[in-house]
Every structure is written in C-alpha cells, then in structure tokens.
Amino acid sequence: MEIAAAFKRRGLLFVLSSPSGAGKSTIARMLMNADPGVDMSVSATTRPRREGEIDGVHYHFVTDSEFDRMQESNAFLEWAHVFGFRYGTLRNEVLKVIEAGRDVLLDIDWQGTQQLKQVDPDIVRVFILPPSMEELERRLRSRGTDPEEVIQRRMNRAAAEISHWAEYDYVLINNDADKCCELVHNILKAERLKATRRVFLHDFVRELTG
Numbered sequence: 001m002e003i004a005a006a007f008k009r010r011g012l013l014f015v016l017s018s019p020s021g022a023g024k025s026t027i028a029r030m031l032m033n034a035d036p037g038v039d040m041s042v043s044a045t046t047r048p049r050r051e052g053e054i055d056g057v058h059y060h061f062v063t064d065s066e067f068d069r070m071q072e073s074n075a076f077l078e079w080a081h082v083f084g085f086r087y088g089t090l091r092n093e094v095l096k097v098i099e100a101g102r103d104v105l106l107d108i109d110w111q112g113t114q115q116l117k118q119v120d121p122d123i124v125r126v127f128i129l130p131p132s133m134e135e136l137e138r139r140l141r142s143r144g145t146d147p148e149e150v151i152q153r154r155m156n157r158a159a160a161e162i163s164h165w166a167e168y169d170y171v172l173i174n175n176d177a178d179k180c181c182e183l184v185h186n187i188l189k190a191e192r193l194k195a196t197r198r199v200f201l202h203d204f205v206r207e208l209t210g
C-alpha cells in the first residue's frame with residue numbers, strides 16, 4: 001500500500017461561528033481563496049435576499065413552505081431560527097463533499113453547531129470574537145444595510161451568541177482579518193493531520209509490521 005493511500009481521510013466539518021459583524025464572512029471568503037481543499041456549505045434560508053446576494057451562492061433562498069417540505073423530507077443536517085427566519089444546512093451537499101475527502105466550511109450559529117456535534121462528534125468548532133462590543137456595533141452600522149431596530153436586535157443577539165463561546169474547540173479575536181484568517185487556516189491544517197482522521201493508516205501499519 002502506498003503511503004499516500006494510507007493517509008487518505010474523510011473530509012471534516014469545519015464550523016465557524018460568531019456574532020454577525022465580527023468579520024466571519026470575510027474570513028470564510030479569505031479561507032476559501034487560500035485553501036483549495038475546502039468547500040463552503042451553502043445553507044437554505046427563508047430570509048429575504050439582501051442586495052448583492054446571489055441565490056445558490058450565498059444561500060439557497062426558499063419560501064416558508066419550501067423550507068417546511070425540506071424539513072419533512074429530512075433534507076437538513078441541522079436547522080435553526082435566527083432573527084425570525086429559518087436557516088438550515090443541506091445534508092446532501094455536505095455528505096457529497098466529505099465523502100470525496102474534501103472539507104466543508106459551515107457558517108452557522110451556536111444552535112446549529114450543537115445539533116451538528118450530535119450528528120458528527122468529530123466536527124471542528126471555531127468561534128470568532130469581535131475586539132469589543134463597541135467595535136461590533138461600529139461594524140454593523142458601517143455595512144449600512146440594516147435599519148436601526150435590526151442593528152439593536154443584532155447587538156442583543158450578539159451578546160447571546162457570544163455567551164456560547166466556551167462550547168467551541170477554538171476561540172479567536174478578530175483584530176485583523178488577515179491575521180485571523182491565517183490562524184483559522186493553521187487550525188484547519190493541523191486538524192487535517194490528526195492521527196485519528198487517518199482512516200486507512202491502521203491497515204498500512206499492519207502491512208509494514210507484518
């Protein structure tokens with residue numbers, strides 16, 4: 001058996017969570033550009049499309065009844081209510097990628113992360129914190145996409161989301177997107193090398209040692 005074959009592995013589920021405005025989407029995008037071995041999971045949502053968002057790229061935008069049907073047909077690995085809308089990770093998309101030995105990046109909230117941990121205890125969970133609540137508010141306002149009441153709701157929700165940071169495997173503070181992305185990439189690279197993920201290594205060693 002070739003060493004390369006012995007090092008084959010199943011792809012991993014790599015979860016990034018943070019309150020909105022902490023820079024998670026930017027970091028996810030930078031990571032996708034930096035690493036060809038990772039695919040982003042595109043969730044389904046009942047939230048209306050924001051300006052600049054593309055259906056099938058940022059989300060699969062679906063109606064309430066479409067989401068109901070997907071739930072009934074067990075299409076989701078996890079799903080949750082966030083800001084009054086439903087969001088869910090599509091089971092088939094994720095399985096296709098990890099079975100091909102590629103990794104999946106999931107931008108989901110703490111509720112979804114808890115559910116996913118039940119489905120696959122082997123997931124890697126990374127939480128990104130903003131440098132401060134003041135900076136978070138400034139970033140939310142600078143996007144200029146949401147009305148004041150939505151910003152206040154997001155700030156309240158951010159505090160709730162942050163309260164779950166200790167349930168994650170890694171926690172980072174996003175002072176600088178480049179540095180934060182580099183750290184996230186380092187985590188991904190180290191997790192890939194974990195001995196427990198080397199599914200065929202046992203056979204290989206048995207062959208070596210007779």
Ligand code: 5GP
Pocket residue numbers: 017018019020043044047078079080082087088089107108109110111112113
């Ligand atoms: P936004 O509407 O700003 O794109 O996302 C709002 C929140 O929903 C973010 O915290 C994001 O991580 C979370 N989210 C996006 N997709 C999913 C999903 O499929 N499942 C869960 N549980 N949360 C999601």
